[in-house]
Structure formats: C-alpha cells, structure tokens
Amino acid sequence: MVTPNPDFYNEIAANGGADVKMCFQCGTCTAGCPSGKETAYRTRKVMRMAQLGLKDELLNTDDIWQCTTCYTCEERCPRGVPIVDTILAIRNIAIQQGKMYDAHKKTANNLVKYGHTVDLNDKVKAMRASLGLPEVPPTVLANEKASADFAKILAKTGFDKLVE
Numbered sequence: 001m002v003t004p005n006p007d008f009y010n011e012i013a014a015n016g017g018a019d020v021k022m023c024f025q026c027g028t029c030t031a032g033c034p035s036g037k038e039t040a041y042r043t044r045k046v047m048r049m050a051q052l053g054l055k056d057e058l059l060n061t062d063d064i065w066q067c068t069t070c071y072t073c074e075e076r077c078p079r080g081v082p083i084v085d086t087i088l089a090i091r092n093i094a095i096q097q098g099k100m101y102d103a104h105k106k107t108a109n110n111l112v113k114y115g116h117t118v119d120l121n122d123k124v125k126a127m128r129a130s131l132g133l134p135e136v137p138p139t140v141l142a143n144e145k146a147s148a149d150f151a152k153i154l155a156k157t158g159f160d161k162l163v164e
C-alpha cells in the first residue's frame with residue numbers, strides 16, 4: 001500500500017528541489033540519461049514520485065543513488081526543472097535518516113580519511129610513483145595544517161558522524 005506524504009514536497013524544497021512541481025512528465029530527461037541506459041533508473045519516474053510525495057518509496061529505492069550528476073537532463077528539460085538539485089535533496093533527506101548507498105558511503109569516508117574522495121592505497125601510490133609522480137598528491141594530504149583544518153570542518157559540520 002503506497003502512502004503519499006504531503007509534506008515531502010516541502011521537505012525537498014527546503015533542501016533545494018523547489019521547482020519539481022514544474023515537471024510535466026515529458027520523459028526527455030529519461031531519454032537522455034546515461035545511467036538509465038545501464039540500469040532500471042528512470043529520471044522521470046523519480047520526479048513524479050517526488051511530486052506525489054512518495055517519500056518512503058523513494059528513500060528506500062536504489063534509484064536515487066544511480067544519478068551521476070552529469071546534468072544532461074537539466075540541459076534538455078523543457079521546463080527548467082532543477083532535476084539534479086531535486087535528486088540531491090532527496091539523497092540529503094535519505095542520509096539524514098541513515099540511508100546511504102554503500103558506494104557513496106565509501107566515497108564519503110574517503111573524504112574523512114584522506115581529505116578527498118579518491119582512495120590513496122598502496123596500489124595507487126605505486127601507480128603514481130611509476131608515473132614519476134610523488135606518492136602523495138599535493139592535496140590536503142600533503143599539508144598537515146590544511147589536513148587538520150579540513151578534519152575540523154568535517155567534525156564541526158557533523159559530516160564525519162553522518163557517514164560513519
């Protein structure tokens with residue numbers, strides 16, 4: 001039994017997806033979505049579910065994590081719907097409820113661990129060395145103060161706890 005949540009639209013709006021009501025379901029977004037070509041993900045369907053307030057169904061589907069944020073859909077949408085912002089808003093709501101796709105959690109944890117989203121393991125270090133690059137890239141990792149400052153920001157915003 002599907003139970004629409006009339007407050008969900010406002011929740012999405014509060015997280016940046018305010019214009020999702022502008023969608024008139026033409027399907028242009030789905031037609032050009034590269035993720036949809038590889039998976040069962042359908043952008044138009046997510047927009048419709050958001051309009052209808054199908055919160056539980058959306059938060060518990062893998063669909064909201066399939067978007068790569070390439071913005072092809074937004075470039076083509078005839079109604080100017082902020083599709084990516086809407087998907088990100090729904091993801092934010094999901095994360096606040098402790099729901100996060102494993103791959104995204106792993107990437108987020110890299111940010112906590114390394115200061116950026118790319119893993120820096122021994123294999124990557126060896127690959128960098130074989131290319132004549134320093135094993136540690138010149139990011140926050142190579143700067144103790146920047147690394148400490150970044151860790152403080154993650155702790156202050158609660159990001160580290162959120163993705164634990």
Ligand code: SF4
Binds near residue numbers: 047
């Ligand atoms: S392209 Fe825009 S108007 Fe058309 S279905 Fe997608 S979001 Fe809705």
Ligand code: SF4
Binds near residue numbers: 032036066071073
């Ligand atoms: S931004 Fe996301 S939903 Fe839009 S086309 Fe790219 S992968 Fe598909």
